[in-house]
Amino acid sequence: MHATTIRSQRALAPVRRGFVRRNLPYLLIAPSVIMLLALIAYPLLFALRSSFYFWNLQVGPEPMAFVGLDNYVQALNAFDFRAALTNTLILSVLGTAIEFGLGLTIALVLLKALPGMNVVRALLILPTTIAPIVVGFLFRYLYDPGGGLLTWVLQSLWLPVPAEGILGSPTTALAAILFVDIWQWTPFFAIVLYASLLSVPDEIIEAARLDRASAWTILMRIKLPLIRRTATIIVMLRFMQIFNTFDTVLVLTRGGPGTSTRTLGYSLYEQGLVNFNVGLVSAQTWITVLIVNIIVALYVFFAFRNEEW
Amino acid sequence: MARAKTFYTALTYAAGLLFLAIFIGPILWFLALAIRPAETAFAMPPQLTFEPTFDAFRHILVDPGTNAPQLVNSLIVAIGAVLLNLPFSVPAAYALSRFKMRGKKNIMLWYLGLLMAPPIAFLIPYFVLITRVGLQGSYLSMVLVLQTLTIPFSVWLMKSFIDEVPAELEEAARVDGARWYTIMWRITLPIVRPGIIVTSMFAFVFAWNNAAFPLVLSSRSTATLPIGTLGYFATSGVTWNYIAAAAVLAMIPPMIIFLVFDRYVVRGLTFGSVKG
Numbered sequence: 001m002h003a004t005t006i007r008s009q010r011a012l013a014p015v016r017r018g019f020v021r022r023n024l025p026y027l028l029i030a031p032s033v034i035m036l037l038a039l040i041a042y043p044l045l046f047a048l049r050s051s052f053y054f055w056n057l058q059v060g061p062e063p064m065a066f067v068g069l070d071n072y073v074q075a076l077n078a079f080d081f082r083a084a085l086t087n088t089l090i091l092s093v094l095g096t097a098i099e100f101g102l103g104l105t106i107a108l109v110l111l112k113a114l115p116g117m118n119v120v121r122a123l124l125i126l127p128t129t130i131a132p133i134v135v136g137f138l139f140r141y142l143y144d145p146g147g148g149l150l151t152w153v154l155q156s157l158w159l160p161v162p163a164e165g166i167l168g169s170p171t172t173a174l175a176a177i178l179f180v181d182i183w184q185w186t187p188f189f190a191i192v193l194y195a196s197l198l199s200v201p202d203e204i205i206e207a208a209r210l211d212r213a214s215a216w217t218i219l220m221r222i223k224l225p226l227i228r229r230t231a232t233i234i235v236m237l238r239f240m241q242i243f244n245t246f247d248t249v250l251v252l253t254r255g256g257p258g259t260s261t262r263t264l265g266y267s268l269y270e271q272g273l274v275n276f277n278v279g280l281v282s283a284q285t286w287i288t289v290l291i292v293n294i295i296v297a298l299y300v301f302f303a304f305r306n307e308e309w
Numbered sequence: 310m311a312r313a314k315t316f317y318t319a320l321t322y323a324a325g326l327l328f329l330a331i332f333i334g335p336i337l338w339f340l341a342l343a344i345r346p347a348e349t350a351f352a353m354p355p356q357l358t359f360e361p362t363f364d365a366f367r368h369i370l371v372d373p374g375t376n377a378p379q380l381v382n383s384l385i386v387a388i389g390a391v392l393l394n395l396p397f398s399v400p401a402a403y404a405l406s407r408f409k410m411r412g413k414k415n416i417m418l419w420y421l422g423l424l425m426a427p428p429i430a431f432l433i434p435y436f437v438l439i440t441r442v443g444l445q446g447s448y449l450s451m452v453l454v455l456q457t458l459t460i461p462f463s464v465w466l467m468k469s470f471i472d473e474v475p476a477e478l479e480e481a482a483r484v485d486g487a488r489w490y491t492i493m494w495r496i497t498l499p500i501v502r503p504g505i506i507v508t509s510m511f512a513f514v515f516a517w518n519n520a521a522f523p524l525v526l527s528s529r530s531t532a533t534l535p536i537g538t539l540g541y542f543a544t545s546g547v548t549w550n551y552i553a554a555a556a557v558l559a560m561i562p563p564m565i566i567f568l569v570f571d572r573y574v575v576r577g578l579t580f581g582s583v584k585g
Contacts, residue, residue, distance in 0.1 A: 024404070024408065024489060025404040025407075025408035025410045026410070028400040028401060028404035028408075029401040029404050029405065029416065031396070031397050031400065032397040032401040035397050036420075036456070039453070039454065039456060039457050040423065040431070040457065042438065043430070043434035043435060043438075044431075044434075046434040047430070050434075106328060109321055109325065109328075114318060114322065114325075117321070117322075117325055120325040120328060122568065122571050123329060123333055124329075124332055124333075125567055125574055126332070126336060126567070127332050127333075127335075127336070128567075128578070129518075129563040129564050129567045130518075130563065130564075131517070131518035131519075131535050131559055131563075132518070133520040133535040134556045138335060138339045138556065141338075141342060141549060141553070144351060146351055147350070147351025147352060147353050147355075148351075149335075149355055152353060152354060156354075183331075183332065183335070186332075187332055188578060191574060192578060192583055196575075196583055230582075230583045233579060233582045234579060237579070240425035241425075243427070244426075244427040244428065246521070247521060247524075251542075265429045268427075268430060268432075269429055269432070272429075272432065272433035272436070273433065273436070273525060278437065281433050282433070285430040285434075288427055289427070292426065292427060296425060300418060304414075
């Protein structure tokens with residue numbers, strides 16, 4: 001009885017619901033894909049078209065003249081755009097590397113699993129939960145030249161603090177922004193690396209220890225390779241997040257002094273929402289999108305080519 | 310030997326305290342700013358003790374209550390973004406978890422790639438578009454645009470929860486002749502409900518903390534909390550106590566969610582790609 005029911009259904013199914021049945025998974029992801037495409041395709045196409053026009057919202061509401069590739073030439077030759085690209089790369093590369101190193105160190109300390117350290121681990125994540133723009137406010141207060149806590153600490157240690165303040169001097173401003181990012185995101189690396197190191201089986205470590213492998217060798221040759229996938233993912237996420245940063249810069253320095261802390265994200269913000277130079281910012285948008293895509297594509301290709309999903 | 314062990318234990322605890330001082334200290338110092346008398350904010354040397362006052366909170370929430378509507382706006386936008394995201398992300402996560410699909414890996418990476426796109430690159434086009442269709446300053450504009458973050462995030466995180474529901478349960482129902490939607494709706498989704506709640510909570514934090522979109526799309530009356538706080542810098546004479554009080558309000562919900570869902574924090578932060 002039971003078996004016949006199933007058989008009859010199977011025989012009927014392809015005829016009645018063939019299309020739905022065959023394409024079911026694609027139909028289920030379709031709403032999200034369509035929604036996202038609509039939200040992304042429009043801005044990209046809009047920017048592509050605008051990038052070939054002279055168009056400044058301060059001058060007029062509509063594109064003024066077709067200028068070909070002029071906006072791209074102007075964007076690439078602009079001194080501040082190159083400064084922005086350099087700063088962005090410095091922040092992304094140094095930030096990711098330092099955060100990974102410090103995070104790994106903290107993770108190894110947390111792994112000692114002493115009583116009470118669980119509280120430290122739980123609280124440690126708090127900086128990462130704060131909105132970047134709020135972290136910006138927090139550090140503007142700490143960096144304040146007229147009584148900020150960090151300024152005071154540095155002065156108490158007899159370290160030189162620029163008269164214009166840490167954020168006001170071109171020599172220290174970029175480092176100050178880097179420090180803010182490190183403060184906020186080192187806990188992220190610490191917690192994620194801690195969790196994944198915890199999942200490395202004890203037997204493997206024991207076996208290596210019996211073979212008299214040093215703690216350093218065990219870390220570099222056994223533990224890190226075993227958590228490679230996790231490390232790959234978080235490094236990529238963080239690199240791209242720093243690469244796209246603009247709100248912290250907006251609150252802390254507005255890209256200054258001069259161009260010393262200008263990032264690609266902030267540059268786009270300023271050209272678009274302060275100067276309303278839609279044509280130029282559209283060209284910069286496309287240049288940025290291309291750079292981001294190249295970085296992500298290279299990374300994905302090399303990091304995930306052997307991964308199965 | 311025993312002495313060396315004690316030494317290392319002490320060293321580990323010292324390191325733990327150092328981490329707390331570095332990473333939690335600044336937050337407490339900012340909290341103190343919100344409840345200290347204004348004239349002590351920049352005292353040199355810094356004042357550790359003071360008479361706590363809630364004047365700043367009274368100012369921003371009650372009289373004149375500058376930031377109270379912004380608190381409500383933040384809630385509307387973040388909750389709206391999470392609710393709108395569910396009908397899109399739940400079916401997608403289910404499909405990606407349960408069915409064999411050609412190009413599954415590329416689809417997953419496409420979602421992930423969206424999370425890494427520079428939001429600022431889309432802001433100017435959105436600004437122009439939203440102005441043209443007359444949605445400028447509306448909640449809807451922010452909720453819609455936030456979907457570029459909440460949908461990909463939720464698909465990834467929810468897929469990781471659905472992956473954990475044993476396929477045998479569905480198999481049993483299928484043998485009994487249940488249709489796919491009955492299986493999804495009556496069997497898998499109820500089991501995975503805690504995962505959907507966790508996902509929604511982290512998606513809420515994502516939307517709550519986003520400042521880029523409201524910066525461009527909100528108006529004076531729909532500004533969210535971080536944007537409202539930014540407004541204090543525009544007025545002459547920066548009022549740090551008010552900034553700190555408003556910022557503390559903005560910090561509290563994400564912190565509570567992260568502490569309550571401590572067990573899932575690693576997953577949430579890595580979109581489920583790391584189980585933790």
